[in-house]
Amino acid sequence: MDWPVFYRGRRVLVFGGAGFLGSHLAEQLVKLAAEVVVVDAFVPGSGARRENLQQIAPAIELIEDNYGAVHRWAARLQPDSVIFHCAAFNTHSWCNEHPEEDARWNYVPNCALAAFLRRLPFPVRLLYASSRTVYGLTARRSLSEHDRVAPADVYSLHCWASEQLLLHYTGGQHAVAALRLPHLYGPRQRLEGQEIGFVGQVLRAALRGEPYELYAQGMVCRDLLYVTDAAEVFLRLGACSVSGVFNVPGAYVPARTLVHVLETLTGWRAYRFVDTPAPSFPRLSGKRLQQVLGWLPQTSLWEGMRMTVAALQGM
Incomplete structure (x- = not known):
C-alpha cells in the first residue's frame, strides 16, 4: 500500500501534537485525510503552542492532558491505529537539576x-521520538x-529508558519503533528560553x-534535519508496521557551514570563530532506515534554512 493512502480515514493520535515536530506531523496527517487526535498538556517551556494548531484546529480533536492520563484518550484507539509519540520536556540542564x-x-x-498497551486487546502502531543524545x-x-x-544527562537517560520500556514491555503484539533524532530545525522552532539547542541559538x-x-x-560537526523531513520519516515508518530502533540522520555539516548559510540569508556577521576546543558529534548512520524505507533527507541545508528564516521572520 502506498504510504499516503494508508493514513486516509485512519485514526491517528499525536502525543505532543502542539509542539514543534508534533504539530508538523498533525498538519501532514490532516492533509492525508487521517482522523487526527492531538494529546498535549501545553506544559510551559515545552514548545507547545496553540498557534501551531491554528490552521488545522477545525479538522482535529484536541485533548488537553498529559498522555500518561491514559483514560483521557484510550477510547479513541482502534485496531491498527497509529500513535506518534512526540511529547517530551527536553531541557537538559533543568532535568539534571530536577x-x-x-x-x-x-x-x-x-x-x-506501556502498561496500557500491554493490556490492549488489539494491535496498534507506536512511533516514539527518541534522541541521538542517548549515545x-x-x-x-x-x-x-x-x-x-551512554546517556550523559538525566533527560537522555529517561529518553533511553522510555524507548526500551516501550520496545520491550508492551506485550509483543504492537509495532513499536524508536526514532533517534538529530538536531531538528524549521518553522515553529522555539527561539525563546535558555535551552533551545545549538541551532536555535544560532x-x-x-x-x-x-x-x-x-x-x-x-x-564542530552536527547532523541537522529539517522538521518536515523528520515528519515524513515518522509517516513512512508508521505505514510499514516495523519495530526496533532507527537512527534518523540529517545533513552532517560543520557549524561554520550553518553560519555562512545564515549570513547569506540574513546579512548576519556578528559571529566569531574561537579556538576553544569542543568535540564534534559523530555522524548518525542511516543505513538501517535506508534498508527499510529507501529514504534519505530530501531538504538541503540551504533550502531548509531559507524556509525557516522566512517563516520565523514572518512571525
Missing part, C-alpha cells in the same frame, strides 16, 4: 502507556543502532543580529 521532576514528565507517563559523548566517528548507549542570534561565538573555529 531528576525527579524530569522522571514525572518524561518517564513515568511512559510507564502508564552520549563518544570518540566514534559514526553511530549505528548497534553502538553502545538562528536567534542571526535573526536578531546578536553576537555569537563558535568553538573549535566553527569546525
Whole structure:
C-alpha cells in the first residue's frame, strides 16, 4: 500500500501534537485525510503552542492532558491505529537539576502507556521520538543502532529508558519503533528560553543580529534535519508496521557551514570563530532506515534554512 493512502480515514493520535515536530506531523496527517487526535498538556517551556494548531484546529480533536492520563484518550484507539509519540520536556540542564521532576514528565507517563498497551486487546502502531543524545559523548566517528548507549544527562537517560520500556514491555503484539533524532530545525522552532539547542541559538542570534561565538573555529560537526523531513520519516515508518530502533540522520555539516548559510540569508556577521576546543558529534548512520524505507533527507541545508528564516521572520 502506498504510504499516503494508508493514513486516509485512519485514526491517528499525536502525543505532543502542539509542539514543534508534533504539530508538523498533525498538519501532514490532516492533509492525508487521517482522523487526527492531538494529546498535549501545553506544559510551559515545552514548545507547545496553540498557534501551531491554528490552521488545522477545525479538522482535529484536541485533548488537553498529559498522555500518561491514559483514560483521557484510550477510547479513541482502534485496531491498527497509529500513535506518534512526540511529547517530551527536553531541557537538559533543568532535568539534571530536577531528576525527579524530569522522571514525572518524561518517564513515568511512559510507564502508564506501556502498561496500557500491554493490556490492549488489539494491535496498534507506536512511533516514539527518541534522541541521538542517548549515545552520549563518544570518540566514534559514526553511530549505528548497534553502538553502545551512554546517556550523559538525566533527560537522555529517561529518553533511553522510555524507548526500551516501550520496545520491550508492551506485550509483543504492537509495532513499536524508536526514532533517534538529530538536531531538528524549521518553522515553529522555539527561539525563546535558555535551552533551545545549538541551532536555535544560532538562528536567534542571526535573526536578531546578536553576537555569537563558535568553538573549535566553527569546525564542530552536527547532523541537522529539517522538521518536515523528520515528519515524513515518522509517516513512512508508521505505514510499514516495523519495530526496533532507527537512527534518523540529517545533513552532517560543520557549524561554520550553518553560519555562512545564515549570513547569506540574513546579512548576519556578528559571529566569531574561537579556538576553544569542543568535540564534534559523530555522524548518525542511516543505513538501517535506508534498508527499510529507501529514504534519505530530501531538504538541503540551504533550502531548509531559507524556509525557516522566512517563516520565523514572518512571525
